Amino acid sequence: MKNLFFIGLILLTSCISQRPTDEAKQEMLSNQGATALPITFEVSKGIAFNYPTFAFWVEDLEGNYIETLFVTNFIAKGIFKHGEITPGKWNSVPGEARRPAALPYWSHKRNIQASDGLYIPSPETAVPDAISGATPKIGFILKTSLSKKPLGKFRILLEVNQPWDSNQFWVNNKFQGDMNYFASLQPSLVYAATIDPENMNEPVYLNPIGHGEPSGKDGNLFTDLSTLTTAKEIFLTIRTAKN
Numbered sequence: 001m002k003n004l005f006f007i008g009l010i011l012l013t014s015c016i017s018q019r020p021t022d023e024a025k026q027e028m029l030s031n032q033g034a035t036a037l038p039i040t041f042e043v044s045k046g047i048a049f050n051y052p053t054f055a056f057w058v059e060d061l062e063g064n065y066i067e068t069l070f071v072t073n074f075i076a077k078g079i080f081k082h083g084e085i086t087p088g089k090w091n092s093v094p095g096e097a098r099r100p101a102a103l104p105y106w107s108h109k110r111n112i113q114a115s116d117g118l119y120i121p122s123p124e125t126a127v128p129d130a131i132s133g134a135t136p137k138i139g140f141i142l143k144t145s146l147s148k149k150p151l152g153k154f155r156i157l158l159e160v161n162q163p164w165d166s167n168q169f170w171v172n173n174k175f176q177g178d179m180n181y182f183a184s185l186q187p188s189l190v191y192a193a194t195i196d197p198e199n200m201n202e203p204v205y206l207n208p209i210g211h212g213e214p215s216g217k218d219g220n221l222f223t224d225l226s227t228l229t230t231a232k233e234i235f236l237t238i239r240t241a242k243n
Contacts, residue, residue, distance in 0.1 A: 026136045030070040030144040033130060037146040037197055039069075039156075042241040045139040048233035053135060054160040055106040058146060061153060061194070065109040068131055069144045071121075075102050076132035078114075078122040096123060099163075100216030101184035106159045108219020120216065141241065153196050158206055160234055161188035169227040170214070180215045186231040188212035190221060191238055206238040 023044065041056065056069040074080050080097040100107070100120045107119040114122040121127055131144075166172060166185040175181045191206035210221040211228060225232070 023139050026138050026140040028070070028133055028136060028140050028142045030131045030133060030142065031147065032145070034145040034147040036149040038243045039144060039146065039195075039200070040241045040243050041142040041144075041238065042203075043140050043142070043238050044236040046233040046236040048162065048165070048230040049139075049235070050162055051135050051137070052160050052162040052234050053102055054158060055103050056142065056144070056156065056158050057106055057109065058150075059109070059155045059157060060150070061155060063155075065111065066150075066154070067147055068106070068110060068127065069146070070142055071103075071106075071127045071132050072135045073132050074135070075099065075107075076121055076127035078120070078126060098122065099180070099183060101180045101187070101212070101214060102161050102163070102216070103159045103188055104212040104216035105188060105190050105210075105219055105221055106157070107216075118216075119219070139236075143243070150197055153194055156193050156195055156204075156206065156240075158191040158238060159188050159212065160191075160231075161212075162186075162231065162234055165230050167227075167229045175215065178215050180217075184214065184216075186228055187214045187222075189225070189228060189231045189234070191235075193240075195240070200240065201242070203239045203241060208232065 053072045053075050055071040058066040058069060060066060078096055098116065098118055098120060100118050102120060110119065112125045113119055114125045161184060163183055164185055170186045172182060188211055189208055190210050190212065192209045193204045193206040195204060208225055210223040211225060213220050
């Protein structure tokens with residue numbers, strides 16, 4: 001009887017942990033000129049949330065990129081709060097900085113190469129203002145829309161990264177001399193969910209499917225998440241919500 005009680009308690013705790021919290025959330029808008037298929041995301045921040053950078057985008061079920069729905073400004077524009085003079089050295093004013101390890105899976109899917117050979121956006125290949133915005137300080141509700149309604153089911157993906165978040169596996173000197181890795185440490189975490197455009201009344205949760213290349217040198221997805229710790233705690237829940 002006691003065993004049944006503890007099993008029930010564990011299951012109840014697990015269900016509660018998957019529910020969005022009642023915290024105040026910041027409302028964000030993107031792609032407001034598009035009206036083909038409105039979609040709303042509700043994201044609750046986790047205990048490791050500290051101004052992460054992230055991107056939402058859409059693919060078909062075969063993994064072909066369709067469009068980006070939102071990207072945080074630092075990555076979208078290639079301009080950071082403190083410009084980089086040389087690798088690891090900064091000035092006090094905003095300036096260009098290249099961070100290929102930040103969101104490598106999304107940036108290679110987007111497949112727009114800058115003049116320096118990198119796929120992460122630069123000022124010359126910047127993401128449009130309509131689908132970019134400031135990094136939220138708290139959990140958020142993102143109201144956006146697809147530009148064209150898919151003919152059938154499709155996938156929503158989110159890639160998130162928090163710079164300089166080391167752990168016992170992803171340490172500073174793991175790849176000595178690799179400044180792209182050093183600015184990221186734990187690699188980006190990728191979430192996904194399948195959406196049916198004809199049945200969007202019930203919430204759909206995005207779940208982790210892998211991580212990006214640690215240095216951002218390619219767009220491969222690595223499905224072993226056993227070495228990631230706090231990277232899994234940036235967001236508590238990511239789900240669709242009623243528009």
